[in-house]
Amino acid sequence: MVDSYSNFLILYHLSSYSIPKLQEALINIFALYGTPSIIVFDNFPSFVSPLFKQFLIEHNVVPMYCIKYDHRSNGHIETLNSFVRNSISKFMAEKESFSNAVSRTLLKNHTSVYRDNLTSQQIFFNDPDFHAEAVIRYTPQLHIIDKPVLFKMKADQSTWTEGFATYRIGKNTYQVIDKEKSIHIIKDNLINFDIGKDIIKEVVDVISISKPSEYRNVKTSVDSIDSVCTESTPNIIVSNNEEREELTSDMLTKYKAFRHHYSILQYHGSTKGLKDEPSSGIGYFAHIQSEMACGGLHLFNPVSSDLAEVCAFVMALENVKDIESPILFLTDSSYVYKTIANGYINRLTSLDRPHHEMWSRIKLLYRPSYRIIQTASHSRHSPVGNKIADYVARAYSLNFPNQPHFSLNYDLDHKNVFKEIKSKFLTFEMKHNIKIG
Incomplete structure (x- = not known):
């Protein structure tokens, strides 16, 4: 251990x-x-x-x-x-x-x-x-699933097994119970949630109703931690709030309140340099009320991926500090998300903690009206805005753009805005004979 x-x-x-x-x-x-x-x-x-x-x-x-x-x-x-x-x-x-x-x-x-x-x-x-x-x-994030599925243990298996997915562990791993009540830890490419109603009923009847009580105990032990301190671990406080759900590409459609009532800002830090040389940059994509924009900065000295994400969040907060409306921040950084969502920011502002000056600035700028949600990272399921922020950050890491801000065509949807941004950066790619990504 x-x-x-x-x-x-x-x-x-x-x-x-x-x-x-x-x-x-x-x-x-x-x-x-x-x-x-x-x-x-x-x-x-x-x-x-x-x-x-x-x-x-x-x-x-x-x-x-x-x-x-x-x-x-x-x-x-x-x-x-x-x-x-x-x-x-x-x-x-x-x-x-x-x-x-x-x-x-x-x-x-x-x-x-x-x-x-x-x-x-x-x-x-x-x-x-x-x-x-x-x-x-x-610690990986734990999401309760409780859905019937088909799964297999190896990618080359030709047949699927019926099971019941109890948890998603982190971003791409699931805990599945089969009909014999055995537990399996399965990656997302070996599990299928898109199954017929007949199979769903059969799986639920056989597995869900007869699940042993210890599974309920495990879930209760995790879910019931609502700002709990135990005597053995007095410094751990985990808040139980609705912001733990990971945001994927379909959730902005599913939760329309995000579009109607929030301005949305996605940011990203990158440590990808030119010809594999160390280099860092930060970027953002903002859809705020009736305007869309992107931009970023090239960091003079290479930094760690954690610090790049923290710098990007500071830049995003600084850019919107004069806007009074609520703002939804999307991040694929587990480090930043967990710090904000779980209420650990006070610990990271103490002088002996990494990046404490940056976290102190974030604490000052972050408002109660803001929300932060973690998105899928570098995945086809990521929101398009997150892919834009990732792309822009990599461009600034390569020190391509010569200006910190680009206004975008509001009449376009996010996918077409992404094409517009790529066309803006095409000149840089051709000049340096390199593809941003």
Whole structure:
């Protein structure tokens, strides 16, 4: 196990992966290091068993699941797994016993500088505010689905299996229960929601009504956290609000109030440079009342993707600070969205936090009348406005446009506006013999 914030490694030798052995190991770990708020597992059978999940819930631990061997979901622990294997092998090659090799591996991890000139051990034991930032950066979002589906375990399978999707984990992973009540973690390309009414009724009758109570317990344990603090994790506050729903391309049509009552502004940060050289830029697309515009800035020094997104949000807020009407902000940045939607912004304005000056400015400019929603990222399901903001940010990252603002034809829909923007930037592409994207 690894603490996602401090990189503090915990090793426990198991004789098997049986549930009693896993429970014994976790009880010992909880006793030594405290009970974590969330543990992210892959879909190993013991981890997804109802009995093991019930054990975690009884200890006030929220279990979350991800695809194994996927750097986008559990890359942190996979990196540590590689480190542990190589380190133990090295020490045992030097004639150390297995027990000593494990101890020396742990010591190496705990005493190595991780960030801010501090070791993993120093950060793990001496940072009382690490909970909120860890939640912002490392926990996948959990959306209740509860829909009958067809799914398959591998892409090359010719037949589909009937199941019931209970949750969407993050953007492209689903937890599915089959007719035997087994749990599967499935990527979105292996699941089909478009099924006939006869199959829907059959799946619901067999699976939904007879689902064991532990599934309801898991959902209750997550959904009922409405600004809750527990004694074991006093610094975590998760607000339960309606802004958690991810926005896809059809939602602006589905929720017409967004168009009628809000001005819409999408922004993006990019770190794509010319010929793979480090470079950063930020861009926005705004549809505010009866006007549409896009623009951005080239950042003089290359920055991280997180900082690029924060800079883009500051620019967007600065551009609309004189507009009195409510504004809906769309972002594909989980870092920015979770900070605003979950109320963690106060923690990130403290002096020891990354980008605290930017977050202080955001706190000053962000109004109660604003709303922020997370969009699908780099996906065909993304709203067109988000694709425009992404495209414009990449253009400014390449330092193409020579002006910070472009007025657009309001009479066009967003798809045709996108074509208009591409035509404006065509000169830059031809001059540098490169395609923006």
